[in-house]
Amino acid sequence: xxxxxxxxxxxxxxxxxxxxxxxxxxxxxxxxxxxxxxxxxxxxxxxxxxxxxxxxxxxxxxxxxxxxxxxxxxxxxxxxxxxxxxxxxxxxxxxxxxxxxxxxxxxxxxxxxxxxxxxxxxxxxxxxxxxxxxxxxxxxxxxxxxxxxxxxxxxxxxxxxxxxxxxxxxxxxxxxxxxxxxxxxxxxxxxxxxxxxxxxxxxxxxxxxxxxxxxxxxxxxxxxxxxxxxxxxxxxxxxxxxxxxxxxxxxxxxxxxxxxxxxxxxxxxxxxxxxxxxxxxxxxxxxxxxxxxxxxxxxxxxxxxxxxxxxxxxxxxxxxxxxxxxxxxxxxxxxxxxxxxxxxxxxxxxxxxxxxxxxxxxxxxxxxxxx
Amino acid sequence: xxxxxxxxxxxxxxxxxxxxxxxxxxxxxxxxxxxxxxxxxxxxxxxxxxxxxxxxxxxxxxxxxxxxxxxxxxxxxxxxxxxxxxxxxxxxxxxxxxxxxxxxxxxxxxxxxxxxxxxxxxxxxxxxxxxxxxxxxxxxxxxxxxxxxxxxxxxxxxxxxxxxxxxxxxxxxxxxxxxxxxxxxxxxxxxxxxxxxxxxxxxxxxxxxxxxxxxxxxxxxxxxxxxxxxxxxxxxxxxxxxxxxxxxxxxxxxxxxxxxxxxxxxxxxxxxxxxxxxxxxxxxxxxxxxxxxxxxxxxxxxxxxxxxxxxxxxxxxxxxxxxxxxxxxxxxxxxxxxxxxxxxxxxxxxxxxxxxxxxxxxxxxxxxxxx
Numbered sequence: 001x002x003x004x005x006x007x008x009x010x011x012x013x014x015x016x017x018x019x020x021x022x023x024x025x026x027x028x029x030x031x032x033x034x035x036x037x038x039x040x041x042x043x044x045x046x047x048x049x050x051x052x053x054x055x056x057x058x059x060x061x062x063x064x065x066x067x068x069x070x071x072x073x074x075x076x077x078x079x080x081x082x083x084x085x086x087x088x089x090x091x092x093x094x095x096x097x098x099x100x101x102x103x104x105x106x107x108x109x110x111x112x113x114x115x116x117x118x119x120x121x122x123x124x125x126x127x128x129x130x131x132x133x134x135x136x137x138x139x140x141x142x143x144x145x146x147x148x149x150x151x152x153x154x155x156x157x158x159x160x161x162x163x164x165x166x167x168x169x170x171x172x173x174x175x176x177x178x179x180x181x182x183x184x185x186x187x188x189x190x191x192x193x194x195x196x197x198x199x200x201x202x203x204x205x206x207x208x209x210x211x212x213x214x215x216x217x218x219x220x221x222x223x224x225x226x227x228x229x230x231x232x233x234x235x236x237x238x239x240x241x242x243x244x245x246x247x248x249x250x251x252x253x254x255x256x257x258x259x260x261x262x263x264x265x266x267x268x269x270x271x272x273x274x275x276x277x278x279x280x281x282x283x284x285x286x287x288x289x290x291x292x293x294x295x296x297x298x299x300x301x302x303x304x305x306x307x308x309x310x311x312x313x314x315x316x317x318x319x320x321x322x323x324x325x326x327x328x329x330x331x332x333x334x335x336x337x338x339x340x341x342x343x344x345x346x347x348x349x350x351x352x353x354x355x356x357x358x359x360x361x362x363x364x365x366x367x368x369x370x371x
Numbered sequence: 372x373x374x375x376x377x378x379x380x381x382x383x384x385x386x387x388x389x390x391x392x393x394x395x396x397x398x399x400x401x402x403x404x405x406x407x408x409x410x411x412x413x414x415x416x417x418x419x420x421x422x423x424x425x426x427x428x429x430x431x432x433x434x435x436x437x438x439x440x441x442x443x444x445x446x447x448x449x450x451x452x453x454x455x456x457x458x459x460x461x462x463x464x465x466x467x468x469x470x471x472x473x474x475x476x477x478x479x480x481x482x483x484x485x486x487x488x489x490x491x492x493x494x495x496x497x498x499x500x501x502x503x504x505x506x507x508x509x510x511x512x513x514x515x516x517x518x519x520x521x522x523x524x525x526x527x528x529x530x531x532x533x534x535x536x537x538x539x540x541x542x543x544x545x546x547x548x549x550x551x552x553x554x555x556x557x558x559x560x561x562x563x564x565x566x567x568x569x570x571x572x573x574x575x576x577x578x579x580x581x582x583x584x585x586x587x588x589x590x591x592x593x594x595x596x597x598x599x600x601x602x603x604x605x606x607x608x609x610x611x612x613x614x615x616x617x618x619x620x621x622x623x624x625x626x627x628x629x630x631x632x633x634x635x636x637x638x639x640x641x642x643x644x645x646x647x648x649x650x651x652x653x654x655x656x657x658x659x660x661x662x663x664x665x666x667x668x669x670x671x672x673x674x675x676x677x678x679x680x681x682x683x684x685x686x687x688x689x690x691x692x693x694x695x696x697x698x699x700x701x702x703x704x705x706x707x708x709x710x711x712x713x714x715x716x717x718x719x720x721x722x723x724x725x726x727x728x729x730x731x732x733x734x735x736x737x738x739x740x741x742x
Binding site: 085087148155156157158160161162164165166167168169171172173176296299300303304306307345346347348349351352355356359360363364 | 501512523525697
């Protein structure tokens, strides 16, 4: 018994303590503010889950649906990283480019101008931008891979540097060219624009749990995320291409020694991974918006998901996406609000805490394997 | 006289290189006194010295520790923010954000360096069990998290950052606003100090062990060396160097904002290091000089058609050119300008079929024989 409580166990015990405290804090301890801007360490925006289950459920749902968007983007990043060991630093730029391309097409189709209402957009006017943006980005990704990365295989750092250079160029060109048409006819480089969900999603669904009314659009987003997950699973685990990709993740040289054209597989995986960034961009830009600077945000999101989840499997990406989404959403709502500038501002530090906690136990992430 | 200090015992290349370094150093020392150009000494050269110091911390970690750190810019900014919070006083003319503690500038200076080093040790400890491309990803998330934290936490920085830091320099430095040459010589001195310190550290038992950890972590581990500890200490040392650069920057520009540590700035520092050459410390200042020259003269050049925001040269601005130059350097000579210089001596400059293709391969720094 005494040997169990050694100094070596300290980090683990500390980490378990932090996690347990976070749960207890959110579930029972916190209280809602009685007065604006006043409170102590127990005061949070909504109070504890026991006292306010409806808002708690809403944040849980927000986290799950955000995790779906995270998963779509990060699974593309994880696919490329897992198979080719390429840290695609341009993934965020692909995301941003896809968002602006889809926005331009939606604007051209509806012809409504700067800001669209959901009721002005039908299903086709959402699907066609997606159907154009995703292949465009797949082609861009394929070009980058064939032109720059293919002949540098095995040089991980050099490939990362190449994709950084590509991301710098793409980000700058986006600011120079997008958005093209605004209502004033003026161009503001890379300013925020909205993609719009189709009209039928613009309503709230009664979930019959704790009286929660929840946005149908976010549930659609969750559905797309699950569909992508299932589709990827079927592709990777039930088709021949998927089998080759998994073999390539484990042992690239052995796979190609068996006479399999691994270069073709690499090209397919890179195109699919880039297209997933585009799909994620269209989905999340419809929910939120798209603006320059989000390339960095989504590169960070993808990195955190892959670092936490571990590369090499879509389960890692899913687990990382869910953990990261919960930490960032709960941090924004359940950190104390004791004053006008405390403490929800510190929510991004929680991301670092999450990474530190996971890496201290599993240096390769939750589902990471070997080297 | 030991061979290390006897020019006749050096190789031809050492004679040329050391002669060049000595000549450049003498030129830098007399430059402000000649009065050729105050703009050059106060805008270009001071920035070269201080960004070179920051780049040197990055190169040190890669060349001797095998770790590509993108967190150096974040540490650089953290040092500046700490200095700004501690040293500045509020009141008339000092209304910008920050705590405005108004402490003695010398105390603030020491605390900024010490605290940044401690933060670096914490960052390093979390990432130390990872290496290579994982290390790059983890440190990139540090960098982005630091940017968001500084941007969101209005108490210590906020979006606009802290201004007026250059009015609160220690008494033994004096007023650098009226006497910018003092800052010039301090920056030059710090640059020379950092260069000498790194050259010394890599020859100590710690430095040699670190190089062993870089090349053969598993072997070093079975020899009984604590590999994560060495990586952590190296990261802490690099954080110390980055904090020096951060303090110099805060004094030079007077202002530190999240925009100084965001993703583009992080990439800029990496571009400097890569342009100079990731495998030798000298490359830091060479790369910084080349980058700052580009920044100064290409951005404002009227001879290249359509530069500037939304111009006609692909519509891009300065960053497109930086991106293209970075891409070309990574593709042609991943070990940067110093790599080209090195191949000049080995007589295999860019000639196909002769010599090995350029790769990023650090060299082992052996202690010189002492007589």
